[in-house]
């Protein structure tokens with residue numbers, strides 16, 4: 001049984017007074033427990049759209065999206081939301097921590113929506129997770145007093161505190177220097193391995209992509225296997241205005 005499966009997925013969005021815009025097409029991806037998948041793609045290639053789908057935030061326009069072999073499109077939105085809360089953890093480039101709340105208060109947030117022991121033991125679970133990411137001495141620190149690497153560790157603790165089976169990381173080292181980024185990735189890899197969770201990392205950085213076990217690139221909404229992620233040129237994965245965009249929308253305009 002696979003954890004997550006996309007089969008021939010297309011995502012189109014309506015354009016006022018125009019043909020629908022195709023953002024993803026023919027995407028096939030299977031993620032198994034313990035998998036470490038990396039996806040590179042330049043600005044506008046459809047990464048956020050794909051991430052939203054992997055995180056069950058958006059549904060395919062056509063094609064199949066299955067979680068635990070259950071067609072996500074047949075689920076009521078409440079069930080999808082609960083599944084996302086309990087089984088999927090998100091890590092972003094900008095750590096998205098609540099300012100004015102301590103590290104522990106930030107890490108506890110996902111457990112506020114849990115039930116049973118996870119809810120009753122939430123403070124302890126949050127503290128244990130922060131200890132696991134090396135922040136035992138900063139439990140009461142506010143985000144503003146933490147370094148970038150420490151803030152990302154709080155965000156990792158928050159993402160993992162419910163023991164999700166799938167972790168989605170969107171440019172997790174994008175706001176960190178090289179060395180801090182590597183140590184954050186080391187930690188993430190370690191914890192993911194310990195828990196046999198699956199990790200999908202979306203990144204512009206070939207060095208981060210190379211850490212995965214299976215590599216893909218997203219070009220104009222099409223996902224293809226990448227055999228040698230270290231050989232991906234900057235031009236392909238580059239971000240920002242110098243790299244240009246990658247969509248039909250840009251081409252059409």
Ligand SMILES: Nc1ncnc2c1ncn2[C@@H]1O[C@H](COP(=O)(O)OP(=O)(O)OP(=O)(O)O)[C@@H](O)[C@H]1O
Pocket residue numbers: 013021023041042043044045046047048049050239245247249250
């Ligand atoms: N609802 C929408 N309506 C119109 N265009 C959209 C919509 N959603 C996405 N797009 C376009 O589809 C393309 C892919 O979007 P997406 O946000 O997935 O790209 P991305 O690879 O995450 O880009 P970036 O790295 O710059 O964030 C972009 O050109 C975007 O403008």
